[in-house]
Amino acid sequence: MIGVILDGLSRIMNILSFGMKLHAEIMEVDEQKSAVKSSSSDSIEIAHYHLEGDSSNNLALNVLSNLIDLGVVDIFTYGSSHAERTNNIIRNFDTFKAKIFISIQENLQNPLLDHVMNKAGLSIDQIEKLMNEIDADIIRDLNLGDVRVIDQRPFHVRSIYPQLESKDQLHSDMDFMRAKNKRMKTEFENDILQLNAANKNRLMMFHSDPSPHVDVLGIGRGNNQSRYWEYMPNKHEQNALFVGQNNGIWQGNYQLAQTSGVLEFDADTAASNYNPAISESFGVSQVNARHLYKGMIHSQVIHNFPGIPGEVMNVRKANGDGYLIQVAYRLNGQNHVKTVHANQIVVGTGLSDAKNIFSQHGQFYREDFKTIVGDRSEEVYRLLVKGGYFHDSGRTTNKQPNLLDLNDLLKNSCEKDQISTIAKLIESVNAGRSLGSLLNQSDYKRLSTFDQKKGFTPIVDGNAFILSDKECSSLGEGRRIMVWGGGGTAAAATRRGLFLQDTPDIKMTPETYQHRKNDVIWIARNGFDTLRDGTLAVDAKSTLGQTGNLWPNCELVAIKSLANGKLQITIDRYRPAETSADPKTVIMRKIEGVELACIREREVVEVDQLVYSLGQENRGIEQIFDGIDISANTIDMVRDKEMNVPLYGTLKGHPDIQFHGAALTAGTLGAKSANIMEEVVTSENIPPDVGPGSMPLAWSTIRASHFSNSGVYYPSVNASIDYRALIDKHLQSWGITDPAVRSAFLDDIVQHRTDTRGGIPASSINMLLEKHDLKHLLTIDGAGMLKPLQIRSKL
Ligand SMILES: Cc1cc2nc3c(=O)[nH]c(=O)nc-3n(C[C@H](O)[C@H](O)[C@H](O)COP(=O)(O)OP(=O)(O)OC[C@H]3O[C@@H](n4cnc5c(N)ncnc54)[C@H](O)[C@@H]3O)c2cc1C
Structure with a gap:
């Protein structure tokens, strides 16, 4: 028994002496802190709690505060007030303690934990033991609401990831x-x-x-x-x-x-x-x-x-x-x-x-109206909801379209031919299919399921195709793919479809095209005008164009699943009509935004996979x-x-x-x-x-x-992409007080943002710092971040 008491006393003495020691060290660090701050942004900064080891509970509290403050122990609780958060922890005290141990274990490689242990001369076992002693009551004294944490970390991740x-x-x-x-x-x-x-x-x-x-x-x-x-x-x-x-x-x-x-x-x-x-x-x-x-x-x-x-x-x-x-x-x-x-x-x-263009539940997308009536699509949609054709959610009400009725409803918003197209659209949605009656639902269900034997999904959405590696195993090599859609995701699907991967060393050119793993036909309804001018998309478009596999102005008419496992796709292709064309066969169509006289040609193509990517919705x-x-x-x-x-x-x-x-x-x-x-x-x-x-x-x-x-200011700003006004605020806070100087410098920065695809290059920023005589105040960090030459405290 006496042995146990002596043991306990010696433990407390050990703990107390550790507390005093740690206290002294932290004080020392505190004293050095301002010097550290102004001298280097890379320095380790240490939490600023004062440790007073007058009881083991107090000591445990202080050690815990420091571990939390340094981000070594991660605490998490709920509650809008300090009292609520505290009670939460006390109610879940065992979980809380378990969490401290897990945090410490997870942080064994963390230099900050090492730092505390070295400074305090304390082993990890001693720290864990101390944490085991903590009493739920000390939580009331823990500054849960306002634990101060210094954001600055002792390393830059840039130097880790390479x-x-x-x-x-x-x-x-x-x-x-x-x-x-x-x-x-x-x-x-x-x-x-x-x-x-x-x-x-x-x-x-x-x-x-x-x-x-x-x-x-x-x-x-x-x-x-x-x-x-x-x-x-x-x-x-x-x-x-x-x-x-x-x-x-x-x-x-x-x-x-x-x-x-x-x-x-x-x-x-x-x-x-x-x-x-x-x-x-x-x-x-x-x-x-x-x-x-x-x-x-x-x-x-x-x-x-x-x-x-x-x-x-x-x-x-x-x-x-x-x-x-x-x-x-x-x-x-x-x-x-x-x-x-x-x-x-x-x-x-x-x-x-x-x-999903295979609209399964009579649901369709309001973009269809955009294609038909452009900017007034939302107004037209609202009128159709008012007329009882659709629910607000986009679901059909099953009301059959009546042209006279629709004319009355939409006469101030649409042209006559637009109204008849809208009537067809409603009819088709009511019939539980999208424009063109593409595929019956049981086939759709089967074909949109991953086929283990083939190594791909015969009909797949473009996002799934490019974001997961599942569709691109070597098992699926040698297939013929049709990509449907005119935007950036379709361009990426084309790239990935050809090479089965999307790694940076594949620049798409007619030469690299020779080494493709699959064939791709890329089709779009109105052309490829929603494609932005990104390098990758432009390269894909030009390569497919040169190889005859870029088909603008196409409508999908039907999809049939063949006994040989392929998809038979019927397409209407619209080509600008020759002046000699028979006027009866001429159809007016918008191509890349311009209304043109076209003739229609029906084509039937066999492919192994159809990747559809017709616009991005939120979730x-x-x-x-x-x-x-x-x-x-x-x-x-x-x-x-x-x-x-x-x-x-x-x-x-x-x-x-x-x-x-x-x-x-x-x-x-x-x-x-x-x-x-x-x-x-x-x-x-x-x-x-x-x-x-x-x-x-x-x-x-x-x-x-x-x-x-x-x-609160950021330590640096991105010259290429941060708002000009935000950069201006930072320049001001970094000591560039003359608005005329800031404005002239920013005019130049913004103007040079489009110099390269990656924004303003560091060489141009340097040139501008020189030109505006700002080299003594600003410097460049990373690829194109601006930061003050003198590091100022951000706390
Ligand atoms: C195929 C494709 C290619 C793209 N290419 C680019 C590109 O090159 N460059 C670019 O800048 N942008 C690109 N984008 C846009 C890109 O998605 C966004 O810029 C970025 O990924 C969006 O990040 P996020 O955090 O908003 O969404 P995501 O990274 O998609 O994360 C969404 C989060 O929301 C969660 N979530 C959704 N619904 C719920 C719910 N009900 N409850 C709880 N959680 C939910 C998800 O689980 C996930 O955690 C692309 C998008 C796609 C689909």
Whole structure:
């Protein structure tokens, strides 16, 4: 017994002396901190808690605070007030303690943990023992609401990722996914394990909470949400939760439309920067989506991204303030549904599958009206809903079209021939098929299922075709593919269809075309005018054009499944008519925006696979909003009044629901926001390959919105893609006080943004710094980030 008491006393003495020691060290670091800050941005900065080891509980509290502060221990809880969050932890105390151990175990390689252990002269066992002693009561003293965390990390991710992949690895498909089953080898695998463990722990806490409450609930945990969190100032004070079924779409080998310069942001805050050198060392500047994915995962780990796996099923207004969000999730093999209360919602749900032209349930897409009546499509659609032809959701009411009735309804909005086309459209939708009655539903179901023997899906949506590696195994080599659609995704499907992979070293030319693995015919209804001028898309178009496999102005008439396993596709091809053509055979048709006299030729083609990609929709998120009006008419873009720039979308009457990125600009819902962002592309002279809903623009808008909300400056700005007004604010804060100097410099910067596809090159920035005599104040970071020469504290 005495032995036990002595043991206990000696343990307490040990702990106390450790506490005093650690206290002294932290004080020492505190004293050095201002010097460290002004001397180097790369220095390790240490948490600023003072340790007083007057009792083991107090000591445990202080050690824990430091571990949290350094990001070594990740705590997560819910509740809008400090008391609520504290009670939450106390109620789930065992889970909380388990989580501390897991965090420490996960951080064994973390230099910050090493740093604390070395400084304190404490082993990992001693730290764990101390943590085991903690008493639920100390949680009340833990500054849960405002744990101060220094964002600056002791490393730059740019210097980590180049070591991850050898050229061979880069070229081998999905090696990193397969590696999940192997021994942990790379930083990435380490990241994935850490992230999954953290998400699972968070999910367990969430599960054990009877009435979860958060300030911010994010729907989606892909790239845009990850950036949203990364750029958010004081993120560790946020009581937030991001729910998503997965980590977003970028998991396969896919060449993004953009080059590296426009996808780069501060190395300090945006640790998710892949290294541009990886792509560039292969002689191309296009970024491989997989690198971005790795960077995103790393960012989520080091920024403690508060994600949980799950799906948001329903969002409705709460009786008092805020919203009630129903989340479905799976834990330990069981399905669960729980309702979370949130004050604010951030939507980053991205794009859905390609538009399904085999419309199975009498549902069709409003873009069909766009094709027929152009800008007035929304107005026409509203009138048809009013006339009882459609429900607001896009579903048919089964009312048969009556031309006289339609004439009355639409006479001020449409031409006569447009009205008869609309009548045909309604008739066809009512019959449960899309325009042209392409395929019966049982064939569609069979043909859109993956065929193990063939190694591909005979009829597949373009997104699935290019984003997953499943469709591109060597088993499926030697097939004939028809790609249907005139946009960027169809261009990527063409590329991938020809070579079965999409790695950066394949530049499409008539020479490389000789080495194709498959044949591709690329067809489009109106031409390829929705194709932006991206290098990859333009190369694909010109190569297919030169080889006679680019067919504009085609309508699909029917698809038949043949006994030999092939698809027989009937197409109407429209060709400009010779002047001598018989007028009876001439049909007027819009080709690349111009009305032309055409003749129709029917062709029958046999192919092995049809890839359809006829426009991008958002993920059908309208359906999850319950009693909240969400439509193209109710989405408004919020602007920063002073900078006069768009920031994010919101719903009329619901300023606490925010939309970002692709979810904001896609499909009919996002048409208005897409137009606004298209104006930004022009007014800001945004480099080529950057569309309204693309990542670079989504990220610069998110950055502007956090800045607008908090006034917190970023360590650097992207000269090619950040809003000019945001850069101006930063230049001012970095000591360039003369507005005339800033304005002249920015005029030049913006003008040079389109010099290359990757934006303004570092050489031009250098030249402009020289020209405007700013070299003593500004410098370049990475490919084209501007930052002040003197590092100023960002805290
Ligand atoms: C085929 C294709 C190619 C593209 N190429 C490019 C390109 O080259 N360059 C470019 O800038 N952009 C490109 N885009 C657009 C691209 O999708 C976006 O720019 C970017 O990936 C969007 O990121 P995100 O985080 O918004 O969406 P995603 O990465 O798609 O993530 C969406 C997230 O929302 C979640 N989610 C959806 N619904 C729910 C729900 N109900 N509940 C919970 N979670 C939900 C998903 O699980 C996921 O976590 C492409 C898109 C596609 C489809």
